[in-house]
Amino acid sequence: MKRLLRFLRANGLTLAFGAGFLLALAGQAVAGHAEFNNRLVAEELRPVGFGGYLLTSDFAVDVTENWQSEYLQFFLYIFGTVWLLQHGSPESKELDKAGTETDKEQKVGRYARADSPRWASVGGVRQAWYSRSLGMVMCSLFLLSWLAQSVTGVAAYNEEHLRGLQAPISWSAYLTAADFWDRTLQNWQSELLAVGSMAIFSVYLRQRGSPESKPVGSAHTSTGVEG
Template sequence: MDTDENQLVGKYAKHNSPAWAKARGWRLTVYSNSLLLVMGAVFLASWWLQSVAGTVVYNAEQLEHGQPSVSWTGYVTSADFWDRTLQNWQSEFLAVGSMVTLSIYLRQRGSAESKPVGTPHEETATEAE
């Protein structure tokens, strides 16, 4: 069960738990889902940056061949964009590395990959008490 006591938040937080794990309301909700929020933002930002850079490169190639340029929307709906996106293995390595690093400080309530929300940053493993 995903209870506040299991997650070590609110009144169940330890004395050395992160401050937002001790908080109530929106701050606890944000901190409890901080890993999802940050990784989602990183994904969307990298996808958007790749789409903008890809539009520039694609339009330069179009110009070289005497073809008309396309809008950002036109590029994002093109096969070229999706081919480049799905072939981009560097983003996979960045995502895994980010997840490992960010999971030290951020939490996702109820996730088996994340330690309980109220666990202190320096604690690397949780044991049944």
């Protein structure tokens, strides 16, 4: 029991957000199923069961279009904050540390410590990959979820058009269609707004105890300082 409690305490952030994700996904599925059937009934078609709805392209595209925008946000933020700075923000590095920093600052190569990840000290391609692995994984997840959005999106788009007795379009044609870019850009703009707002709001506003905020008493000009 103590071991379980220690595990829950040590991984509380991931577990809480993971549980929240599953609950939100389940809620989206329930609401989406109801809305999907409302559209079918309005078109004088037979409603589908909940299990059947989970296999539809409508549900898949709604999920993947949000995933790709979230991973894009983190990918851009991880790479952007290497070089881009915001004076006074804890979301930014200090103003004299733009760039990839020195091996000593990053604790790699001969500066690696005993408890450093093994690939931090091996050098060569493995160290180069590992030193950029977080951004590369986020970029890969963005591209994969964006691809999934395009595939499920064209299926949902064609299904809707076929119900209206309109001709379907190819996947390549869908990539230039207004529906694809409307779904994509409405998510991108919200993610970019949220990240930009966080960077500038955290210069002047505080949240006591949060690592995303500066200490309450820190000056507005303090940069790269976390609470």
